[in-house]
Amino acid sequence: MRRAASGQGYSPWGGNACKDSNNPVIDQVSSKEILGKVNLYIDGFNLYFGLRAFGSKYKWLDLIKVGEQLCRPDQDLGKVQYFTARIKGADASKIKRQTTYLEAIERRGVHIVYGKYQRKRRTCKVCGKKYYDYEEKESDVNLGTTLLLNAATGSADTYLVVSGDSDLILPMQKARDVYKRDVVPVFPPKRHSKEISGRMGKYIPMSEALLRKCQLPDEIINLDGYKLVRPPRWDKTDLP
Numbered sequence: 001m002r003r004a005a006s007g008q009g010y011s012p013w014g015g016n017a018c019k020d021s022n023n024p025v026i027d028q029v030s031s032k033e034i035l036g037k038v039n040l041y042i043d044g045f046n047l048y049f050g051l052r053a054f055g056s057k058y059k060w061l062d063l064i065k066v067g068e069q070l071c072r073p074d075q076d077l078g079k080v081q082y083f084t085a086r087i088k089g090a091d092a093s094k095i096k097r098q099t100t101y102l103e104a105i106e107r108r109g110v111h112i113v114y115g116k117y118q119r120k121r122r123t124c125k126v127c128g129k130k131y132y133d134y135e136e137k138e139s140d141v142n143l144g145t146t147l148l149l150n151a152a153t154g155s156a157d158t159y160l161v162v163s164g165d166s167d168l169i170l171p172m173q174k175a176r177d178v179y180k181r182d183v184v185p186v187f188p189p190k191r192h193s194k195e196i197s198g199r200m201g202k203y204i205p206m207s208e209a210l211l212r213k214c215q216l217p218d219e220i221i222n223l224d225g226y227k228l229v230r231p232p233r234w235d236k237t238d239l240p
Contacts, residue, residue, distance in 0.1 A: 050188025
């Protein structure tokens, strides 16, 4: 198990209030402590589109480090699970960037659960023309199911869910109310959900300071010796 970084952590808060603190990573509004193991569940596409609020400079995100920063010093980071789907389409560069990132976080110890990326026929609302596009399927179902299974077996004391997707409210509520687990939503940038925060009673916003602090090394050596390099399009030249 990974011990939380000293001096960093969070205190779950109730309601929609959010107070400033001296912690540059997480705003804290309660002194209540929760001991034990923390599991982290990440809705990959929801996080990705939230990160785009800052362009591409934070996409090379170290999810293990994020989990460690969200733990209190007296907590251990348990499972870190990332729910996504492999993209398809004509843009090979996008596919390569995603593949590189998935291999990098897997090398760091993140467990990846794959859904589907399905081709779907759509209609233009302006001209009525038919065209084909892709959409991600099953990630929310996979995340919710895994959360409930882990809550039922008591694999952790606290369950952090990185998503602003309101479809995850029901499994989060069931994990809390039926299995009596502490479940805390973590909202990616620009992905705050009033419905989730209202129903769950507490939440953590992912601050830019957290994202800046939790970037992967520019190069990671995979188990086969292959060098995984931060994609050039995910430039960080404007990072301090």
